[in-house]
Amino acid sequence: MVQKLLIWSLFFASSAASASASQEDQELPxxxxxxxxxxxxxxxxxxxSGTENPIxxxxxxSSHKLCSLMAAAxxxxxxxxxxxxxxxxxxxxxxxxxxxxxxxxxxxxxxxxDQFLLRQLQMSPKETRVSxxxxxxxxxxxxxxxxxxxxxCKHQPASIIPDVNCSATIVGPDDPTKVKYDPQHDDSxxxxxxxxxxxxxxxxxxxxxxTFAQPGRGSGVCPPxxxxxxxxxxxxxxxxxxxxxxxWVGTExxxxxxxxxxxxxxxxxxxxxxxxxxxxxxxxWSHKPGGSAVRNVDNDGKTIHDPAxxxxxxxxxxxxxxxxxxxxxxxxxxxxxxxxx
Numbered sequence: 466m467v468q469k470l471l472i473w474s475l476f477f478a479s480s481a482a483s484a485s486a487s488q489e490d491q492e493l494p495x496x497x498x499x500x501x502x503x504x505x506x507x508x509x510x511x512x513x514s515g516t517e518n519p520i521x522x523x524x525x526x527s528s529h530k531l532c533s534l535m536a537a538a539x540x541x542x543x544x545x546x547x548x549x550x551x552x553x554x555x556x557x558x559x560x561x562x563x564x565x566x567x568x569x570x571x572x573x574x575x576x577x578x579d580q581f582l583l584r585q586l587q588m589s590p591k592e593t594r595v596s597x598x599x600x601x602x603x604x605x606x607x608x609x610x611x612x613x614x615x616x617x618c619k620h621q622p623a624s625i626i627p628d629v630n631c632s633a634t635i636v637g638p639d640d641p642t643k644v645k646y647d648p649q650h651d652d653s654x655x656x657x658x659x660x661x662x663x664x665x666x667x668x669x670x671x672x673x674x675x676t677f678a679q680p681g682r683g684s685g686v687c688p689p690x691x692x693x694x695x696x697x698x699x700x701x702x703x704x705x706x707x708x709x710x711x712x713w714v715g716t717e718x719x720x721x722x723x724x725x726x727x728x729x730x731x732x733x734x735x736x737x738x739x740x741x742x743x744x745x746x747x748x749x750w751s752h753k754p755g756g757s758a759v760r761n762v763d764n765d766g767k768t769i770h771d772p773a774x775x776x777x778x779x780x781x782x783x784x785x786x787x788x789x790x791x792x793x794x795x796x797x798x799x800x801x802x803x804x805x806x
Contacts, residue, residue: 493541494570496559497532504528508582509556510595511571512603514665514755514780515739516692517677519595521585522560531557534577544574544614545621547766550740550754550777552606555582574610583607598737602779618766624758627654637671637791641722644671644743646751648759661756666796668753669729669741670711670789674797677756680739681705683796693739699784702731702739706787710794716785718771719744726790730772732780740780742772743789750775 496504506528508521523531535541543554554573572578587600627649635652638644648657655673656663662675670678679694680702681687687694695701703713711729719728728744742752750769751761762768763775773783 493536494557496568497535500529500532504532505560506531507558507560508585509558510552510582510586510603511554511556511755511757512552512595512599513738514550515679515697515741516664516755518556518755519586519589519593521582521589523585527585531578531581534581535572535575538575538577540575541570541572541578543571544610545616545619546573546610547615547618547762548606548764549757549760549762550752550764551779552603553754553757555579574607574614576611579607579611596737615766624648624657624660627658629653629655629658631655631659631673631675634675634797635673639725639790639792641725641727641744642746644727644746646745646747646749646759646761651759656753656759660758663753664755665739665741665753668751668759669743670794670796671727671743671791672794672796676797678796679705680796681708683794684708684710697733697736697739699731699733699782702733703784703787706731709796710790712788714786714788716783718773719786720748722746722748723788726788726793729787729789731784731787732772732777733782733784734780735782738780740777742769742775742777752777 492498503525505525506523508523509518510521511518546553554571555578556569556571558569583603586595586603631653635655637652645651648654652671652673656668659673659675662677663673664677666678666680667674672678677692679687679692681694682689682691686705686708695705707713714728730742730744730750732740732742734740740752740754742750744750749761750772751759753759763777765776767775769775
């Protein structure tokens with residue numbers, strides 16, 4: 466029997482809209498379309514910012530079940546969302562290729578696939594299981610996506626991967642006027658090239674470490690591979706950042722640029738995760754949600770004038786502002802060659 470080539474379409478579309486959208490549809494991943502008997506998949510729940518996302522290692526049976534659900538799905542193309550922080554989908558990869566974007570697929574908004582993966586996350590081993598609060602956030606976001614998501618954020622610009630060497634630590638400028646929202650060129654484009662390996666704390670400090678930097682780890686507050694380094698409270702993360710060389714400024718929004726360095730804003734998802742934003746030279750704010758792309762908008766698709774008023778949910782607690790001077794920040798837990806740009 467000839468197998469039909471599955472295409473990706475938008476879950477929320479009506480039949481007429483689906484027909485008009487079909488030109489944008491994409492194929493079922495090759496590793497599912499021609500699934501080997503020993504296929505094993507890894508699924509990353511894209512939900513955190515400060516620490517790495519939880520990853521599910523599926524058995525062969527579960528991997529084939531997932532592929533069957535994907536093959537039977539009416540849609541696989543991610544439902545549009547304005548959300549940039551919090552749960553934004555599932556990254557599915559053959560085991561061992563999680564960091565290779567070309568081998569992976571992002572799925573978001575297909576009910577059968579979503580519910581299957583949510584159950585897998587709920588049943589994950591105790592040592593890797595996420596909290597009920599995180600599960601509830603994912604369930605709420607899936608419910609929203611299953612009812613259409615955000616049509617106004619349908620078209621998201623894709624980044625071009627720059628051909629640069631990012632193996633050394635890249636340190637941004639101390640001159641606040643040179644701190645710019647320009648992902649393709651900021652720090653030689655290494656926040657794009659090494660997107661998976663740098664988080665909000667790297668970006669806020671304007672230092673590419675490729676280590677998913679943790680407040681306090683670079684200055685020895687915790688062992689090198691501890692994540693998070695300190696409890697997720699405003700006071701603990703603030704003290705850890707001070708240990709790394711940042712300076713506490715206060716809770717009032719800075720109205721002008723500092724003489725040296727740049728301001729950063731600290732936010733906490735209570736008892737769960739941290740997030741940082743960076744003031745750029747135009748006094749607007751940008752951020753890098755975990756291993757995702759750099760953004761200059763919040764979860765409502767709005768540019769950020771005041772981090773305390775921006776929608777960065779579920780990071781509901783705004784702690785205040787700090788000063789980061791890249792040349793003086795110590796956020797990498799081992800010494801390596803540094804390049805100052």
